[in-house]
Amino acid sequence: MSSPVTTHLNGDSFSQAFISGIHRVIDEQDFLNRINVFPVADGDTGTNLSLSLGATLPLLTRTDDQHLGTLLAAVADALLDSSRGNSGAIVAQFFQGVSDSAGEISRFTTYTFSKAVTLGSEYAHDALSEPREGTILSVISAFADSVKRQSIECNEEDFRVVIERAVERVEKALAETPNQLDVLRKAGVVDAGAKGFATMVSGMAEYIRHGRVAPKPDLSALFSEELSFATSAEGADSSFRFCTECIVTGADIDRRKMRESLDQIGDSLVLAGTKRKAKIHIHVDEPEQVFELARRYGDLSAEKADDIHRQHVSSHNDARRFAVITDSAADIPDDDMERLDIHMVPLRIQFGEHGYLDKVSISTEEFFHELATNPYHPTTSQPAPGDFRRQFQFLASHFSDVISINVTARVSGTFHAATAAAARVNAPGIIHVVDSHNASLGQGLLAIFAAECSKAGLSADNTLAKLEQITAKTRAFAIVSDLRYAVKGGRIPGYIKTIADLLRLTPVIRTTSDGRIGTAGFLLGRRKRLQKFARYIATRVSDDGPLTVLIGHAICPQDATLLEHLLRDELNDIHRLSITELGTAFGVHGGPATLVVATQPSRELPENVV
Numbered sequence: 001m002s003s004p005v006t007t008h009l010n011g012d013s014f015s016q017a018f019i020s021g022i023h024r025v026i027d028e029q030d031f032l033n034r035i036n037v038f039p040v041a042d043g044d045t046g047t048n049l050s051l052s053l054g055a056t057l058p059l060l061t062r063t064d065d066q067h068l069g070t071l072l073a074a075v076a077d078a079l080l081d082s083s084r085g086n087s088g089a090i091v092a093q094f095f096q097g098v099s100d101s102a103g104e105i106s107r108f109t110t111y112t113f114s115k116a117v118t119l120g121s122e123y124a125h126d127a128l129s130e131p132r133e134g135t136i137l138s139v140i141s142a143f144a145d146s147v148k149r150q151s152i153e154c155n156e157e158d159f160r161v162v163i164e165r166a167v168e169r170v171e172k173a174l175a176e177t178p179n180q181l182d183v184l185r186k187a188g189v190v191d192a193g194a195k196g197f198a199t200m201v202s203g204m205a206e207y208i209r210h211g212r213v214a215p216k217p218d219l220s221a222l223f224s225e226e227l228s229f230a231t232s233a234e235g236a237d238s239s240f241r242f243c244t245e246c247i248v249t250g251a252d253i254d255r256r257k258m259r260e261s262l263d264q265i266g267d268s269l270v271l272a273g274t275k276r277k278a279k280i281h282i283h284v285d286e287p288e289q290v291f292e293l294a295r296r297y298g299d300l301s302a303e304k305a306d307d308i309h310r311q312h313v314s315s316h317n318d319a320r321r322f323a324v325i326t327d328s329a330a331d332i333p334d335d336d337m338e339r340l341d342i343h344m345v346p347l348r349i350q351f352g353e354h355g356y357l358d359k360v361s362i363s364t365e366e367f368f369h370e371l372a373t374n375p376y377h378p379t380t381s382q383p384a385p386g387d388f389r390r391q392f393q394f395l396a397s398h399f400s401d402v403i404s405i406n407v408t409a410r411v412s413g414t415f416h417a418a419t420a421a422a423a424r425v426n427a428p429g430i431i432h433v434v435d436s437h438n439a440s441l442g443q444g445l446l447a448i449f450a451a452e453c454s455k456a457g458l459s460a461d462n463t464l465a466k467l468e469q470i471t472a473k474t475r476a477f478a479i480v481s482d483l484r485y486a487v488k489g490g491r492i493p494g495y496i497k498t499i500a501d502l503l504r505l506t507p508v509i510r511t512t513s514d515g516r517i518g519t520a521g522f523l524l525g526r527r528k529r530l531q532k533f534a535r536y537i538a539t540r541v542s543d544d545g546p547l548t549v550l551i552g553h554a555i556c557p558q559d560a561t562l563l564e565h566l567l568r569d570e571l572n573d574i575h576r577l578s579i580t581e582l583g584t585a586f587g588v589h590g591g592p593a594t595l596v597v598a599t600q601p602s603r604e605l606p607e608n609v610v
Helices: 011-027 029-034 045-054 068-082 085-102 110-126 136-153 159-180 182-187 192-210 255-263 287-295 308-315 334-340 364-373 385-396 414-423 440-456 460-471 484-488 494-503 529-544 557-570 584-590
Strands: 242-249 267-273 277-284 299-307 323-327 343-345 348-351 354-357 379-381 401-406 430-435 475-479 505-511 517-524 547-553 574-581 595-601
Touching: 011 029, 011 045, 011 068, 011 192, 029 045, 029 192, 045 068, 045 085, 045 192, 045 385, 068 085, 068 277, 085 110, 085 136, 085 192, 085 267, 085 277, 110 136, 110 159, 136 159, 136 192, 159 182, 159 192, 242 267, 242 287, 255 267, 255 277, 255 287, 277 287, 287 299, 299 308, 299 354, 299 385, 323 385, 323 440, 334 440, 334 574, 343 385, 364 584, 385 401, 385 414, 385 430, 401 414, 401 440, 401 460, 414 430, 430 460, 440 460, 440 475, 440 547, 440 584, 440 595, 475 529, 484 494, 484 584, 494 505, 505 529, 517 529, 529 557, 529 595, 547 557, 557 574, 557 595
Parallel strands: 323 343, 323 401, 401 430, 547 574
Antiparallel strands: 242 277, 242 299, 267 277, 348 354, 348 379, 475 505, 475 595, 505 517, 547 595
């Protein structure tokens, strides 16, 4: 145990106090998620604050002597890069103000500390276009006002006295939040972001007053089935769908103009940062509008867009035993995504210097238009582990198990990124990362199957066993009309295209049971190629019994409809058949007019089976 802080707070003692506060927030993560009803009842405030603050722990736990000003600058920068959600962005801006006030000083007195947190409060308020009382801002103001009054007006020099009275003032402000926002009063809760900040202050006070760092939380004990709150419909409704964030880096960012532009396209705007680096958090329907606007002010990074509506459904869905998530290499009909509450982590697509989030900031139609007209052939890259971790963290805070079904590890590092992210999740739910040995519609069928198991009441362990059995019998086949896209992408050498064109051959691509994707043969002649393709598929799956079939098309819906009729003629036992648009997994190498068919043996799932 260290000695309590008295008249000075240096780099090392600030680190210990802040670590204590962060531990408290992480310990309260699940509680904060469950009381989250404002501005959107998406149940992720605890997760966002834990991820945001947790990113500073490596800086704070260094063993060398830390200069306070230098440490605060590093903390502010780390928070800006790692901040998640509305509350996380506001806290990042608060510490940016604290850092700017501290400058090069090596230790805080109560007077300089009061100046720093006062500027931090001003920064936090300035980050929002429409600051609201009854939120985290009210508690930040109460904290700063109390510290200022004790140190400046009362000339109090003892940090222990200042922080004790600040905690009392913060708790009063927190208790007032339901009286300031109707949505909180109706739900019977305090504001989640405000509670998170109050928890952080309480943890810091424990070290300053008693020299004790709050213990590292027992993460396995965070999940509680007994704790529940009624949420207000008012808090659940949002006029915009995507919680969108990005970082802009530039030489002289005009944040005022950027804010004015962003205000026109969404709500819940938080604009944090400095003239050299700005963090945008906003709720919009079209994330690409945000990214396009941000590019006018500098270089873009850390783009992300989370589906608020789907998170809200998941956080209040007690019927399902576990959550299902996949990456955007999977192609799944929209109706199934909504009906089964399947979550998705977008891959990244790059056309030259212009990047997109797959299926979020670029639609399928837009993608194939770019593919046909853009001089740059696109490259696709796996999601960063942080993209997975953010969603894993949210889902594992609301479900005891999460099954992540990812594109075959034979062709992508996505499975390994998901595995790495799962190992770093500090939430009570267990993450199960599954290699689909498939892509596109085949991967989509496996995600649908897992989600159907959850809906039917099967346990995660039972579902994982069934997935292992059915994966080997989930097959995907594709035909490509124009091999030039595969040549551009380096998937096949140019001479193969020359031979295929000369002999009028249509290559058939398929997945194998060990996860490979490659050419399985050719259809002779270009006439009646769909009839030939249907027969090719039928000869390879007709013994699999009743089938679930998915057809995906690259902006050729008439061909897909014709192929449906042909498959129904060739396969007598189709249990279910759906048509959807094709995404990038096959589309980037197949181009427009590519057709993909995936099949899977149909299995009736009993209701409420453990």
